[in-house]
Amino acid sequence: MKGSFILTDYVQKKIAPGVELLAVPAGRFKTNELAIHLAVPMEEQMAANYALAISAVSRKGKAYPDMRALHLQLDKLYGAAISVTANKSGGCQILKMGITTLDDRFALDDEKIAEAGLELLMNLLFDPLLGEDGLFSSADIETERRVLLEKLAAEENEKRLYAVMQMQQIMFAGDPYRINPKGTKETLLAATPESVTAAWHRMLRESKMLVTVVGSTDPEAACAALRRRLEGVERAYQPMPTPHFVARCEQVKDVRESEKIRQGKLVLGFRVNMRPDDPLAPAMRSFCDVFGGGPYSKLFMNVREKMSLCYYCSARFARQNSYIFIQCGCEEENMDKAVAEILHQLEMIRDGDCKAELESSRIAMIDALDGVADTPNGLENWYAARLLDDVFRTPAQVAEETRSVTVEQLQECAGRLSLDTVYRLVAEKEEVQAQ
Numbered sequence: 011m012k013g014s015f016i017l018t019d020y021v022q023k024k025i026a027p028g029v030e031l032l033a034v035p036a037g038r039f040k041t042n043e044l045a046i047h048l049a050v051p052m053e054e055q056m057a058a059n060y061a062l063a064i065s066a067v068s069r070k071g072k073a074y075p076d077m078r079a080l081h082l083q084l085d086k087l088y089g090a091a092i093s094v095t096a097n098k099s100g101g102c103q104i105l106k107m108g109i110t111t112l113d114d115r116f117a118l119d120d121e122k123i124a125e126a127g128l129e130l131l132m133n134l135l136f137d138p139l140l141g142e143d144g145l146f147s148s149a150d151i152e153t154e155r156r157v158l159l160e161k162l163a164a165e166e167n168e169k170r171l172y173a174v175m176q177m178q179q180i181m182f183a184g185d186p187y188r189i190n191p192k193g194t195k196e197t198l199l200a201a202t203p204e205s206v207t208a209a210w211h212r213m214l215r216e217s218k219m220l221v222t223v224v225g226s227t228d229p230e231a232a233c234a235a236l237r238r239r240l241e242g243v244e245r246a247y248q249p250m251p252t253p254h255f256v257a258r259c260e261q262v263k264d265v266r267e268s269e270k271i272r273q274g275k276l277v278l279g280f281r282v283n284m285r286p287d288d289p290l291a292p293a294m295r296s297f298c299d300v301f302g303g304g305p306y307s308k309l310f311m312n313v314r315e316k317m318s319l320c321y322y323c324s325a326r327f328a329r330q331n332s333y334i335f336i337q338c339g340c341e342e343e344n345m346d347k348a349v350a351e352i353l354h355q356l357e358m359i360r361d362g363d364c365k366a367e368l369e370s371s372r373i374a375m376i377d378a379l380d381g382v383a384d385t386p387n388g389l390e391n392w393y394a395a396r397l398l399d400d401v402f403r404t405p406a407q408v409a410e411e412t413r414s415v416t417v418e419q420l421q422e423c424a425g426r427l428s429l430d431t432v433y434r435l436v437a438e439k440e441e442v443q444a445q
Contacts (some may be wrong), residue, residue, distance in 0.1 A: 020393065021229045022402060025236050028247030029219045032402065033229035034389050040116065042124040042225025043390040045108030046131055047397050048217040051251050052103045052186035058158070058193025058201050059209035061096040064105040065154040066146050066206065068094045071134040083130060088112040090127055096191040100330035100398050101251040103191045105213065107131060108390070114226050124227040125235070132239045138210065145203040146210075155201065158192050169435060173275035174337055177433040180265050181279040185254050187331050215246050220397050224386040250398060253331050257283040259430035266434045273321065276345050278336040278352060279431035286329050290423060292411035297423035298327040299371045301359060302336055306370035308355040309336065319348040330398055334427065342436040349432060360424040362417050375412050379405040
């Protein structure tokens with residue numbers, strides 16, 4: 011373990027209602043990570059439009075009217091690279107546009123590369139290339155639509171991811187969390203220049219906005235630049251919606267689907283009787299790791315290794331949505347046994363039989379937390395993941411919480427779980443033709 015937790019202090023600045031800048035001063039990296047994160051309420055008809063809007067603004071802007079002009083500007087910034095994502099958390103869709111730049115120390119003539127990179131991001135987001143009618147062009151929307159449709163197809167073809175998404179559809183039926191943050195084929199095809207432009211205006215006006223700056227950028231200069239940009243935006247920020255909370259499941263849903271696949275997929279969704287700000291939430295992270303995290307976990311050691319019921323078996327805790335899901339690569343004939351053993355291992359933790367696993371987990375988790383500060387991308391992802399929280403916390407603070415987790419707390423955490431959904435993706439049976 012490194013044990014130093016260097017570079018985890020941050021500077022947090024409130025720019026306007028619903029707009030913050032978070033800077034992590036770090037002068038030892040070769041690159042800087044800068045990003046603009048936008049949280050908007052997850053809505054069935056808006057998700058595709060928001061995803062198309064953030065993609066469209068990343069390709070060109072008024073200052074860079076085509077991709078060639080944008081690439082020339084990126085080349086001037088020593089090969090800077092732009093990235094765009096659309097994800098979900100709580101009751102929100104999380105849009106991100108980021109840029110990776112060379113650190114200023116390696117620039118010629120004392121150039122401020124990171125500041126120029128942030129300016130480029132703001133040029134794209136706040137001043138995109140619109141037509142004389144004030145709309146994104148049909149050609150640009152069609153290009154981004156095609157890209158997102160290809161991503162949806164790729165998600166469906168990646169059966170491990172597809173199985174988790176299907177479980178979410180069943181477990182969160184009627185809940186905004188079930189919605190794909192990229193939209194659906196139907197909503198993408200229905201999007202128009204008018205609807206995408208309206209989504210862009212709305213996300214600038216109403217989103218919760220976090221600008222993250224990791225590297226040697228001057229936080230005060232970044233704040234001043236962001237304030238100037240916001241002067242031209244009529245903000246009407248409203249707090250983000252609180253996710254729908256279900257404390258316990260009263261009746262388990264068991265769904266089976268068959269496709270032409272070689273390896274079956276088994277996904278279990280557990281409700282967790284714990285709101286995001288519950289004092290026991292830090293212990294729940296450790297519980298999830300002991301249950302199905304590393305190679306020392308209950309699920310790995312027993313379901314996978316000892317009983318050979320699956321090819322992989324892991325757990326993940328979604329704190330904002332108060333649930334844990336277990337995903338397994340599993341043949342159909344082993345699925346019932348795997349479900350039974352997963353529940354048995356949960357009962358073992360409830361009974362307090364997890365001391366050795368907790369010690370191994372503590373070492374691994376603290377080492378992983380120490381490693382967050384090893385890269386600018388690691389630090390950027392750490393703080394961006396807490397966009398919906400009221401208070402940001404450093405990896406060092408979380409490590410201290412992890413050190414103090416007890417077996418008794420894990421027992422209480424295990425008692426907070428109730429099985430909600432079992433989803434099975436199995437191989438289609440080949441029909442035997444009569445001779």
